[in-house]
Amino acid sequence: MNREFYGKLIFELSKPGRRGFHVADNRLPEVDGAIPANLQREQPLQLPEVDEPTVVRHYTNMSNNNFGVDTGFYPLGSCTMKYNPKINEEVSSHHAFRNLHPDTPEMAVQGALKMYYELQRALSEIGGMAEFTLNPYAGAHGELTGLMVIRAYHAGRGDDARVKVIVPDSAHGTNPASAAVAGLDIVEVKSRPDGTVDVDDLRPLLDGTVAAVMMTNPNTLGIFEKNIPEIAKLVHDAGALLYYDGANLNPMLGVARPGDMGFDVMHINLHKTFSTPHGGGGPGAGPVGVRAGLEQYLPYPKVVKNADGTYSLVTDGESLGKISSHLGNFGVEMRALAYILSLGKENIGNVGPLATLGANYIKESLKDKYLLPIEGVCKHEFVFDGLIDKSTGVTTLNIAKRLLDYGYHAPTIYFPLLFHESLMIEPTETESVDTLDDFIEVMRKIADEAATDPEMVKSAPHNTPVSRPDDTEAALHPVVKYE
Numbered sequence: 001m002n003r004e005f006y007g008k009l010i011f012e013l014s015k016p017g018r019r020g021f022h023v024a025d026n027r028l029p030e031v032d033g034a035i036p037a038n039l040q041r042e043q044p045l046q047l048p049e050v051d052e053p054t055v056v057r058h059y060t061n062m063s064n065n066n067f068g069v070d071t072g073f074y075p076l077g078s079c080t081m082k083y084n085p086k087i088n089e090e091v092s093s094h095h096a097f098r099n100l101h102p103d104t105p106e107m108a109v110q111g112a113l114k115m116y117y118e119l120q121r122a123l124s125e126i127g128g129m130a131e132f133t134l135n136p137y138a139g140a141h142g143e144l145t146g147l148m149v150i151r152a153y154h155a156g157r158g159d160d161a162r163v164k165v166i167v168p169d170s171a172h173g174t175n176p177a178s179a180a181v182a183g184l185d186i187v188e189v190k191s192r193p194d195g196t197v198d199v200d201d202l203r204p205l206l207d208g209t210v211a212a213v214m215m216t217n218p219n220t221l222g223i224f225e226k227n228i229p230e231i232a233k234l235v236h237d238a239g240a241l242l243y244y245d246g247a248n249l250n251p252m253l254g255v256a257r258p259g260d261m262g263f264d265v266m267h268i269n270l271h272k273t274f275s276t277p278h279g280g281g282g283p284g285a286g287p288v289g290v291r292a293g294l295e296q297y298l299p300y301p302k303v304v305k306n307a308d309g310t311y312s313l314v315t316d317g318e319s320l321g322k323i324s325s326h327l328g329n330f331g332v333e334m335r336a337l338a339y340i341l342s343l344g345k346e347n348i349g350n351v352g353p354l355a356t357l358g359a360n361y362i363k364e365s366l367k368d369k370y371l372l373p374i375e376g377v378c379k380h381e382f383v384f385d386g387l388i389d390k391s392t393g394v395t396t397l398n399i400a401k402r403l404l405d406y407g408y409h410a411p412t413i414y415f416p417l418l419f420h421e422s423l424m425i426e427p428t429e430t431e432s433v434d435t436l437d438d439f440i441e442v443m444r445k446i447a448d449e450a451a452t453d454p455e456m457v458k459s460a461p462h463n464t465p466v467s468r469p470d471d472t473e474a475a476l477h478p479v480v481k482y483e
């Protein structure tokens, strides 16, 4: 961090008359009265006046204040920050794709439609579904789309008594939120002490008013739901559909398919499962897949392959209509297909086992210092309930902040809500054992510091450019202009 620029706003680097550009004289005559007097600026615009190197250094230094998966290990559970291979960027920013106008006629964008079609097919194969739409822009948007498909299915059977969605208490917050946006009532089903859905609690909730049950598997605790076949039967016997939240499909890749487990509708977060850096809320894509018999309800446009090998857009049929403009988030889709094709069928099956191995390795190496509320094998992620020794008052928040001092992004904290001090760790499959070992060593060191020097841990971070911003205040009342 360069002291000259540290903490300064670009306006504070301004010197009257400094310039970083030169505009050639256009040699056109000035026309008096071309702009009406009341629209003319009386004072010159107050812009920072800086030379080009200052601008470049200012923004480069600012970017160094940020933490990304390209700067360090980012073990964010549930929201999965996966390494994005640079070849994906090259592919998705290729000018032939990047410069396409969304309204270009079909015959001139056959390559783009082929990319879209192939990703639809690849996801259908990976998910064990009959068909996928790539249109939704995010996981939550995929959930909403999937629930709209489910509503359309029930409406198509003339059954309009189904107004409820059952959601486990461990579910991601977007599940109940999407159900509410879809106009459905939310009923919560409890988890058992082992973290899986309590089938005995679920059974009496299932009746003719239930449209769907939403499940995440492995659930947000990283625990595999072993009772899915039984749950699928109960749900289907009650006339409802089973929804799979596949936001993070990492542990399943090449190992198991939601379609084979009895799920009817699912979404996948391309930005968590198939790379794409998505910090700060974007960009994302949440394609939705359905089993045979529900394809007709998927939103349009759909991309189909014709008998002569060309591709077309379909915008009619029983579809629930449009849920996004054009064909979704094309750049994210391209990265996902690049990720899938570079692994290929032979290697994609290693993703799940490696992600699972890494998570279990960290869990087992730290559980003598951090409280593991649910013992046993986890999948791609797991949750600690803070330190085992809480006597010095060091919290999960303090641990997360202290990790920043050591150059690690914090894990997900205070989610899921099942424990008071949740610390949710997910390594992803691309991290080497050396990275995992270093992280484990630092986590152990922090546990020791919490015992010997708790005040230092409580006041962390000490090495970051900004220490402890008030994140609630920053979200509610952001200061976005210089005064």
Ligand SMILES: *Cc1c(COP(=O)(O)O)cnc(C)c1O
Residues within 6 Å of the ligand: 078, 079, 138, 139, 140, 141, 172, 174, 175, 216, 220, 245, 247, 248, 269, 284, 286
């Ligand atoms: C991230 C996540 C979502 C929501 O996805 P967004 O793209 O953030 O809308 C839903 N469910 C689970 C389990 C998730 O991890």
